[in-house]
Amino acid sequence: MMQFTTKAVALAALAVTAFAPAPSMADEESAGHYGMVVFLRGSEFFNWSYAGFQDAAATVGATTELQGPADWDASAEARAVDQLVAKGVDGIAVTAGDAETLVSSINAAMAAGVPTLTFDSDSPNSNRLLFVGTNNYNAGCAAGRAVAEMHGDNARVGVSLIPGLDSINARLAGFTECMQEMAPGAQIVAEVNDEGDLQRAETVNTAMLQANPEINVIFCSHGNPATGALAATRNVGRFDGPNKVDVMAWSIDVPILQGIEFDEYTATVAQNPYMMGVMSFFMLYSAANPTQFDSLSNPGFGHVPTADVDTGVAILRKGDPAIQAFLSPPQI
Amino acid sequence: MNADASVRHMARAPEWTQRIGRSREFWLLLINAGAIILLSALRPDTFFSWLNFKAVLGLMSYDLLLALAMTTVLIVRGLDLSVGSVLALTSVVIALLLQQGFPVFPSVAGGFVVAMLCGALNGVFVAKLGILPFLVTLAMLSAARGVATVLTTGQYISFPAAPYWFSTFARSEIGITVAGGYYGIPYLLLITLTVTVLYGILLSRWVPLRQLFFVGENPEAAKLAGLRVDRLIISAYLISAAFVFLAAVLMTSANRIGYANYGITAELRALAAAVIGGASLFGGSGSVLGTFLAVLLLAFIGNGFVLLGGDPNWQQATFGAVLILAVALDAIRTRRERG
Numbered sequence: 001m002m003q004f005t006t007k008a009v010a011l012a013a014l015a016v017t018a019f020a021p022a023p024s025m026a027d028e029e030s031a032g033h034y035g036m037v038v039f040l041r042g043s044e045f046f047n048w049s050y051a052g053f054q055d056a057a058a059t060v061g062a063t064t065e066l067q068g069p070a071d072w073d074a075s076a077e078a079r080a081v082d083q084l085v086a087k088g089v090d091g092i093a094v095t096a097g098d099a100e101t102l103v104s105s106i107n108a109a110m111a112a113g114v115p116t117l118t119f120d121s122d123s124p125n126s127n128r129l130l131f132v133g134t135n136n137y138n139a140g141c142a143a144g145r146a147v148a149e150m151h152g153d154n155a156r157v158g159v160s161l162i163p164g165l166d167s168i169n170a171r172l173a174g175f176t177e178c179m180q181e182m183a184p185g186a187q188i189v190a191e192v193n194d195e196g197d198l199q200r201a202e203t204v205n206t207a208m209l210q211a212n213p214e215i216n217v218i219f220c221s222h223g224n225p226a227t228g229a230l231a232a233t234r235n236v237g238r239f240d241g242p243n244k245v246d247v248m249a250w251s252i253d254v255p256i257l258q259g260i261e262f263d264e265y266t267a268t269v270a271q272n273p274y275m276m277g278v279m280s281f282f283m284l285y286s287a288a289n290p291t292q293f294d295s296l297s298n299p300g301f302g303h304v305p306t307a308d309v310d311t312g313v314a315i316l317r318k319g320d321p322a323i324q325a326f327l328s329p330p331q332i
Numbered sequence: 333m334n335a336d337a338s339v340r341h342m343a344r345a346p347e348w349t350q351r352i353g354r355s356r357e358f359w360l361l362l363i364n365a366g367a368i369i370l371l372s373a374l375r376p377d378t379f380f381s382w383l384n385f386k387a388v389l390g391l392m393s394y395d396l397l398l399a400l401a402m403t404t405v406l407i408v409r410g411l412d413l414s415v416g417s418v419l420a421l422t423s424v425v426i427a428l429l430l431q432q433g434f435p436v437f438p439s440v441a442g443g444f445v446v447a448m449l450c451g452a453l454n455g456v457f458v459a460k461l462g463i464l465p466f467l468v469t470l471a472m473l474s475a476a477r478g479v480a481t482v483l484t485t486g487q488y489i490s491f492p493a494a495p496y497w498f499s500t501f502a503r504s505e506i507g508i509t510v511a512g513g514y515y516g517i518p519y520l521l522l523i524t525l526t527v528t529v530l531y532g533i534l535l536s537r538w539v540p541l542r543q544l545f546f547v548g549e550n551p552e553a554a555k556l557a558g559l560r561v562d563r564l565i566i567s568a569y570l571i572s573a574a575f576v577f578l579a580a581v582l583m584t585s586a587n588r589i590g591y592a593n594y595g596i597t598a599e600l601r602a603l604a605a606a607v608i609g610g611a612s613l614f615g616g617s618g619s620v621l622g623t624f625l626a627v628l629l630l631a632f633i634g635n636g637f638v639l640l641g642g643d644p645n646w647q648q649a650t651f652g653a654v655l656i657l658a659v660a661l662d663a664i665r666t667r668r669e670r671g
Binding site for chain 2: 040041042043044070071072161163164190191192193195196197198199202203204206207208210211213224227231234235236237253254255256258
């Protein structure tokens with residue numbers, strides 16, 4: 001029986017191989033070549049994104065390349081987009097280091113017939129096909145629900161934020177609404193401006209905890225304040241024990257992930273950069289390979305959603321296998 | 333005291349009182365006392381506690397060190413907008429070396445070399461090439477932050493394999509028992525205060541450092557008097573870099589990470605504190621005690637802002653208003669003093 005099964009599988013495999021189109025060089029070329037442009041090239045976050053982009057391209061036999069500066073220089077990103085267009089790539093996924101700086105290059109790429117989308121950081125005033133990344137409202141909502149699950153109506157939350165940023169406002173709106181939907185008694189007690197600085201985060205969160213001793217959760221609404229918020233709980237003697245203040249981070253940086261495993265941080269809001277890469281590729285591939293009907297929103301291109309694609313977040317707690325995965329980022 | 337001495341003493345008393353009245357440190361002390369009284373009255377339960385004072389004093393340590401750095405260059409008519417960025421770069425270098433498995437002292441020495449190199453470049457470009465300090469240090473601000481970002485790709489640099497003592501010493505405390513109560517004083521605060529006091533004494537008593545004031549007051553006259561003005565200006569930038577280095581070591585130890593975004597906008601806080609404390613943008617003046625009291629005042633303002641439930645949207649605007657007021661008062665004072 002075993003021998004029969006093995007033979008059947010081998011024959012089936014042979015048949016599939018014989019009739020399936022072989023991935024010849026010509027086919028690889030026809031599947032196309034796609035570019036990804038990032039700032040902070042070499043960072044773990046964008047290495048994840050590019051790994052997703054590469055892996056997705058491999059499934060259809062397409063090839064990829066990664067371009068962009070190792071710092072925040074958005075103008076270098078713009079030049080990288082221009083160069084990819086000149087090279088004749090079939091599609092470009094770019095994360096905008098600065099929304100406005102990328103507008104003209106993205107528009108020029110689209111005008112040249114190269115499907116271009118943004119991922120992770122958007123350039124909404126450009127003519128990009130769509131944005132692939134985290135929906136900030138939904139991500140905040142996930143964090144709010146997690147807090148409601150942990151503390152119920154007793155949740156008393158202090159928020160560390162940078163005022164005036166649309167992304168953070170959306171996260172906070174989602175957090176508040178979803179937390180109170182699940183636990184109507186839960187409250188946001190105080191908000192402090194950490195100015196995006198780790199040290200300021202410690203200072204203002206320490207004062208916030210002293211002024212509002214009822215706070216039992218600090219929600220870090222962006223990537224920077226988590227270590228400062230944790231230090232603040234230490235400063236007021238609420239790092240552990242029955243009065244421990246739970247710190248919910250917004251980061252997949254290694255020290256934060258290790259801190260979760262050591263019971264320092266309670267949880268973190270983890271975006272999915274790998275999925276951003278995967279979805280970016282498939283959107284570009286679809287746009288670069290039109291079917292019998294053109295895209296309604298971008299005539300000449302294949303179909304892609306007109307709405308942005310939300311790649312979602314996960315709330316990582318101690319023991320989550322995703323933590324170990326994030327601790328071993330791909331090497332590009 | 334005989335009759336003559338008594339008469340002399342009475343004659344001196346008004347002058348002594350006038351001098352105190354003119355002393356910026358005296359007024360800063362009074363304003364600080366006023367802030368303490370006001371905040372104690374408004375938030376007696378939280379403000380007037382050792383826990384809060386320890387947090388305020390401990391967390392102002394970095395700002396104090398950077399403000400001393402700024403004070404030193406302001407004395408020689410300089411300016412250093414790169415203090416926050418060099419802090420970040422130094423921290424990143426130390427953390428990367430520790431992460432690569434280097435022992436603590438070579439790693440810290442690596443950070444020291446980087447900080448000193450930045451200070452030397454600032455000083456040489458200002459003193460030897462005559463480029464405006466604003467331009468030189470603005471360029472250094474950008475370059476140092478840029479290099480730190482490239483080295484780290486914007487990520488935290490942790491060093492879990494580094495010796496435990498280095499990862500904990502800045503937050504460790506010396507305990508003192510007073511009247512049955514236990515008071516923990518962080519090493520971070522002790523080191524900063526010790527350095528501040530020593531520097532205060534040296535700046536007011538030690539001739540080579542006193543010469544910085546002559547250079548700032550009138551560089552041409554200082555040159556004619558035989559002072560090596562260029563060397564003194566470069567020295568001021570090196571001293572500034574040394575304070576930045578110390579802040580970087582303490583911050584790296586306290587947070588157990590190196591980070592390219594350390595010290596963002598720290599140069600503005602340092603400048604505000606130095607100017608409020610008596611350093612002039614026109615050079616020739618500056619006081620360690622004044623700078624300390626100004627940093628303390630800004631820390632109380634920040635602490636009080638949060639304790640009183642201030643709107644986070646207004647936090648930076650409030651700080652900016654204090655800075656504008658300080659600079660305006662400094663300009664008025666300098667014009668009056670120099671006619």
